[in-house]
Amino acid sequence: MKIVIMGCGKIGTTILSSLVAEGHDVTAIDENMEVVNELSNIYDVIGVCGNGNDCETLSEAGIEKTDLFVAITGSDEMNMLSCFLAKRMGAKHTIARIRNPEYNDQSLGFMKHELGLSMAINPDLLAAQELFNILRLPSAAKIETFSRRAFEMIELKLKNDSALDGISLSELRKKYDVKLLVCVVQRGDEVYIPDGNFVLKSGDKIGITATPSENMRFLKMVGTMQKHARDIMILGGSRTAFYLAKMLISSGNSVKIIEKDHEHCIELCEQLPGAIVINGDGAQQELLSEEGLASMDAFVSLTGMDEENILISFYAASQNVPKVISKVNRDEFAYIAEKIGLDTIVSPKKIISDILVRYARALQNSEGSNVETLYKLMDGTVEALEFNISNECPVINTPLKDMKLQPNTIIAGIIRGRKTIIPAGNDMILPEDKVIVISEGRRINNIADIIR
Amino acid sequence: MNRRMVFFLVGQILKAEAALLALPLIVSLLYKESGYLSFLITIGIALVLGFGLTLISRPKNKVIYAKEGFVVVALAWLVMSAIGALPFVISGSIPSYVDALFETVSGFTTTGSSLIPDVEGLEHGILFWRSFTHWIGGMGVLVFVLAVIPNFSDRSIHLIRAEMAGPIIGKLVPKAKQTARILYLIYIALTVIEMIMLLFGGMTPFESAVHAFGTAGTGGFGIKGDSISGYSPYCQWVITAFMLIFGINFNLFYFILLRKIQVVFKNGELWAYFGVVAVCTGIITFNIMPLFEGFSEAIRHAAFQVASMITTTGYATADFNQWPELSKGIMFILMFIGGCAGSTAGGLKLARVIILFKMIKKEFNRMLHPRSVNVVKLEGKQIDAPILETTGVYFALYMISIILIFFVLSFEPFGFTTNFSAAVSCFNNIGPGFDKIGPMSNFSCYNDFSTIVLTFAMLLGRLELFPVLICFSPSTWAKK
Numbered sequence: 001m002k003i004v005i006m007g008c009g010k011i012g013t014t015i016l017s018s019l020v021a022e023g024h025d026v027t028a029i030d031e032n033m034e035v036v037n038e039l040s041n042i043y044d045v046i047g048v049c050g051n052g053n054d055c056e057t058l059s060e061a062g063i064e065k066t067d068l069f070v071a072i073t074g075s076d077e078m079n080m081l082s083c084f085l086a087k088r089m090g091a092k093h094t095i096a097r098i099r100n101p102e103y104n105d106q107s108l109g110f111m112k113h114e115l116g117l118s119m120a121i122n123p124d125l126l127a128a129q130e131l132f133n134i135l136r137l138p139s140a141a142k143i144e145t146f147s148r149r150a151f152e153m154i155e156l157k158l159k160n161d162s163a164l165d166g167i168s169l170s171e172l173r174k175k176y177d178v179k180l181l182v183c184v185v186q187r188g189d190e191v192y193i194p195d196g197n198f199v200l201k202s203g204d205k206i207g208i209t210a211t212p213s214e215n216m217r218f219l220k221m222v223g224t225m226q227k228h229a230r231d232i233m234i235l236g237g238s239r240t241a242f243y244l245a246k247m248l249i250s251s252g253n254s255v256k257i258i259e260k261d262h263e264h265c266i267e268l269c270e271q272l273p274g275a276i277v278i279n280g281d282g283a284q285q286e287l288l289s290e291e292g293l294a295s296m297d298a299f300v301s302l303t304g305m306d307e308e309n310i311l312i313s314f315y316a317a318s319q320n321v322p323k324v325i326s327k328v329n330r331d332e333f334a335y336i337a338e339k340i341g342l343d344t345i346v347s348p349k350k351i352i353s354d355i356l357v358r359y360a361r362a363l364q365n366s367e368g369s370n371v372e373t374l375y376k377l378m379d380g381t382v383e384a385l386e387f388n389i390s391n392e393c394p395v396i397n398t399p400l401k402d403m404k405l406q407p408n409t410i411i412a413g414i415i416r417g418r419k420t421i422i423p424a425g426n427d428m429i430l431p432e433d434k435v436i437v438i439s440e441g442r443r444i445n446n447i448a449d450i451i452r
Numbered sequence: 453m454n455r456r457m458v459f460f461l462v463g464q465i466l467k468a469e470a471a472l473l474a475l476p477l478i479v480s481l482l483y484k485e486s487g488y489l490s491f492l493i494t495i496g497i498a499l500v501l502g503f504g505l506t507l508i509s510r511p512k513n514k515v516i517y518a519k520e521g522f523v524v525v526a527l528a529w530l531v532m533s534a535i536g537a538l539p540f541v542i543s544g545s546i547p548s549y550v551d552a553l554f555e556t557v558s559g560f561t562t563t564g565s566s567l568i569p570d571v572e573g574l575e576h577g578i579l580f581w582r583s584f585t586h587w588i589g590g591m592g593v594l595v596f597v598l599a600v601i602p603n604f605s606d607r608s609i610h611l612i613r614a615e616m617a618g619p620i621i622g623k624l625v626p627k628a629k630q631t632a633r634i635l636y637l638i639y640i641a642l643t644v645i646e647m648i649m650l651l652f653g654g655m656t657p658f659e660s661a662v663h664a665f666g667t668a669g670t671g672g673f674g675i676k677g678d679s680i681s682g683y684s685p686y687c688q689w690v691i692t693a694f695m696l697i698f699g700i701n702f703n704l705f706y707f708i709l710l711r712k713i714q715v716v717f718k719n720g721e722l723w724a725y726f727g728v729v730a731v732c733t734g735i736i737t738f739n740i741m742p743l744f745e746g747f748s749e750a751i752r753h754a755a756f757q758v759a760s761m762i763t764t765t766g767y768a769t770a771d772f773n774q775w776p777e778l779s780k781g782i783m784f785i786l787m788f789i790g791g792c793a794g795s796t797a798g799g800l801k802l803a804r805v806i807i808l809f810k811m812i813k814k815e816f817n818r819m820l821h822p823r824s825v826n827v828v829k830l831e832g833k834q835i836d837a838p839i840l841e842t843t844g845v846y847f848a849l850y851m852i853s854i855i856l857i858f859f860v861l862s863f864e865p866f867g868f869t870t871n872f873s874a875a876v877s878c879f880n881n882i883g884p885g886f887d888k889i890g891p892m893s894n895f896s897c898y899n900d901f902s903t904i905v906l907t908f909a910m911l912l913g914r915l916e917l918f919p920v921l922i923c924f925s926p927s928t929w930a931k932k
Contacts, residue, residue: 002626025626033836041518042607046626 001025001364002066004091006052006082007073008035010329011097011123014349015070015356018380020044022357022443027061052082055089064090068360072097080115087116093363095119095356099239121355127348128243131325134344135229135248135298138323139219141205141343144375146386147415147434153183153209153384155377157343158202163222170196178218179422180210183412183438186378193382193408193440207377207384209412209436211420229297229323230254235282235312236303237261237268240327240348244300249274256291258282282312289319298323306333313342335379350376361445371445372434382440384412387447389433394448401425404452408440411450453929456511458524461597461611463505465528468597469535470498472588473581476539479658480577487577490542498535519928521610522919525594529911532593533557536585545578550900550907557907559585560593561914562796564672564766564883566894567903571677576658583665583673589914590669590698590796591639592616599632614919618793618801619843620835624706638705639796643668646694653687663687667694670797672766672883678892679768685752688769692756696729699763699791720831721792721803725762728802732758732786736779743775754779761786764798766883768891780886784873787880798881798913800850806830807843849917854879857909861902874898878906879913 001024005016008030016039020026026045029052030036036047050057052071063069069091071079076098083094098104098120103111112120133143140154158164164172169182173196184207185192185200192198200206208215230253234241237259245255245268255275259265265279280287282303293299299316301309306328313326325344328334334345358374373386389396395403400411400423413436414421414429421427429435437450444450473495480488516524533556539545540552551567558565559582568574574582588596592615598608608628613621623631643664650660659675666673676682680691700722707715716722736754737747744750753770760767761783772783790799807830814826828835858875866888873885874895884891898906912920922928 025630027626040609040623044608044626044628046623 001068001360002062003027003068003070003360004029004058004061004063004066004086006030006069006071007079007097008032008039009072009074011349011352012070012072013039014331015072015353016045017043018353018357019360022360024360027066029057029061053078053085055085058082058086058089066091067093067363069094070356071095076100076103080111080117083117084115093118093359095121095359097121097123097352099124101239101242119359121352123348123352124239125243126351126355127240127327127346128247130346130351131240131244131300132247134325134346135232135253135300135323137216137219138227138229138298140215144373144377144384146373146384146413146436149212150415150418151209151413151420151436152212152215153207153375153377153412153436154215156206156208158200158204158206160202162202164200164206165202166199168197168199169194172200176218176221178210178214178221180208180214180218181410181412181422182206183209183384183410184378184382184440191378191381191440193410193438205378207382207438209384209438210422227297231296232256232298232300233258233288233291233293233296235299235301235309237264237277238302238304241300241302242268242271244302245272245275256296258287258291283308285315288312288315293321294319296321298325300324301326303327306330310337310342313337317342364445382438383442383444385437385439385444387435387437389429389431389435389447391431393429393431395451396429396431399426399428405450406439406442406452409442409444409450410438412436412438453523454511454513454516454520456509457514457516458520458527459505459509460511461524461594462527462531463502463509464597464601465532465593466498466502466505466535468593468600469532470495470502472584473498473539476577476581476584479580480575483576485575485577487539487543487545487575490539491577491581493542494535494538497538501535516607516610518610518613519922521607521614522922523928524611525614525915526911526919526923528594529560529915533560533911536560536581539578539581543575543578545574548900550903551896554895554903554907555582556585557910558878558883559583559671559673560589561881561910562586562589562669562671562764562798563878563881563910563914564666565878565889565906565910566673566883567896569894569896571675574675579662579675580658583662583671583675586669586671586673587643587665588669590671591635595632595635598629599636615915616794617798617914617916618701619804619807619839619846620830621794622703624703634706635702638702638709639668642694642697642705646690649690649694650687653684653690655683655687663691664694666767667691667765668698668796670695670698670763670765670791670795670881672760674767680756681769688752688756691767692752692759695759695763695765695767698765699725699759699795699797701792701794703794718832721806724806725792725802728786728789729755729758729762732762732782736775736782739776739779757783758786761882762789762797762799763791763795764880764882766877766891768884771890771892773886773890773892784876784886787873787876787882790880800847800880803830804843804846807835807840808847811840811844846917849921850879853909853912853917857905860905861898864898864902866897874906875909878909881910881913 003019003024004027005012006029008028020043028039028045029048033049036049040047048061063086069086071082073079079096083096087094094117096117099122104122137143141157142155144153185194186205232253233256235258237257248255257275258278260281262279265277269277299321301313303309309326313324317324328345334347354376358371362371370388371385372388375384411423414423415434473491477491537552537556541549546552554567594611594615624634625631647660647664662675704716733755737751741750756769757772788800789805790801791797793801793803810828814828817824817826854875858872861871870887874889877885889895
């Protein structure tokens, strides 16, 4: 597919690299010549230097034959205008990053329609949603939801004294009577799609798929259930913090936001009447203690600096805050931070690149099935996908045990109407099901790709 | 330095060469010649080495940087030439390996200088291989390999950049593999069209293929002692036209295919190219009028020789050694200029010449108005300072190399004209020179040492200096 990406900052580059890895023909537009040169040296893309609101630049990038145009510069207005132009000049689908809260209200639908946008993405809002999900179930390192929360996948890090240490998966199923599937295990740098004989060890990061209630029950049984976070401290008054606070307050939590800038504090105070806004430097431990860090249920570090987020998070963890989440944008830092012990790290650009990869894959295959949801897990080596099954699918009406699946691929769940099934050998995929597939080291575009 | 990846790629290239050697093998079998054995043996050696290398050095890490790109290209060309010389030696066509290597490098680098005294006595298979090396070397072997093997690295642009000639090399489409394919498709299509047109001119299929290969790669190996002189005026005009076509930047053909004609018309390099050709042809035509019967003959010979020199092909329809000094002087200058960037032609490349002139103008401006701000533009776009710098350094290195080669050749007992034109001709990948190595004679007069120097000169010129010279820098081969 031909994709044009305008704006190659942090998020733009992440999107670009994952779309190139998907095998698309990508053209990058940026106003900075050096950025364009550097990108075309590192990735297999063509670079165009220029302003994306200039028709000439767009046509140089071959906009007439473009399937997907993504505008991801720092300016919402520029993104909107260039998407509008791109659409008028022949791009089939357009996606704009629109992050200003003023645009992200009721008027967004109208604007999307009038500008012909296929999708408007708001990284801050998406990051806030992810954070909100995590805070809902603090025992898990991460939660990904499928099919409007009918099904979810939680990532769990096994602590040293974990009850699951040393038991195999078939024993686990016997011991705890829950309907779930351990579908992926990360041990060190290796990632496994485990079978029944796989023995869990402490230190593993495991991915479990089940319905939310089953997951909850399981966590209670193994004794890692933490109570729902009630008192939450947010460091940094960014847009993500604003969206997150809004969501948390409306679901009845108490939120404390610490922000350096006084003007900004006043603004936040105005917009978030339910929150306590503190003006001060979060890097000061004195201030954090004074505001009762130790008695918090959760601490979320959302400043603009990765380093600050990581270090303050470590401090919070040392103060025995049960749940510490840090926003880390740079992949290298996220990797290191996870290595040295921070368990929950959120990267907004990763969330967006997952969404775009999914969107591009869904565009690519219109026949048979389409990708409803896509998550990249365990440093991007594993994919969890949700497919809508149609009548013409080649995999329907065959018992799973007769299906020859690709290696390192499993069917983790089937959602049929309101019923969710953890599939066993005799289960079948029927038309109009939703199927969740987990796959390692393989790109799955279509549900038909899972069979050999 | 990712050595595994470098050797892996060299192995891939050997495999590709083995595949390409199948063509002359088929020709040899069709003509029922004894030379087919030499091709079979060579294919065997290339396959064993190729598979050996790729198996031993299966790379864990497939990342290549600019440095690896340069080294791969230089090594690949050396190894390819070393293997490509084998059929000549095994079949006995050229008994000495050094001479065979010269002939092969001359082929791959699209020079077209020959050491063989009696070309007409060679077997068809050997002649075919000799000309086919032009065709392979014209667009580049790595570009070919990139077009064929599955995507292996995001950074494969470094390979194209190291192998294609010109100051600025960009991609046509986002994917390097796709770009390589488009370039080769255009190349193949143009070659086939020329072959068909030559067939209409009364050439045999074999002759038309050989000459189309020689023109496409802007090489210049003929199969007759007197080059193209013996063919009909129609054939000569066809070859003239195609030599000029293959001297044009291939990106422009892609734009024509996309129907973006206005881009082609706005291309300054193209206009300069045709301008130089027209002016030089005009002057030479009037200069050589007395030598020929009538205007049409004079202009035909003038145009042919001008096209042959500026595109660095090296075919000849007349012995320009006998022409007046003015004409010879113009031809000599054309040898330096070369064709457009991104074509199969050698030489300095017109784009570089244009940049150099603009740099001179800028420097003058700065002398006159020390505070003035000047920007060098090419095709309406500003050229970055690093590219300007590289162009300047390239020109300096280019001149130094020619002078050094000339100096080494001076040990031979030939005149200044012969030696200097030999250095210029080999370095710019043209083929014939003046005096003793004129279009109707060959390079067999040089001894082994000079032959090796000239072989090296051809490689330096084709790969545009840097890839070869970088291999001599110790830090290139350092572990880190």
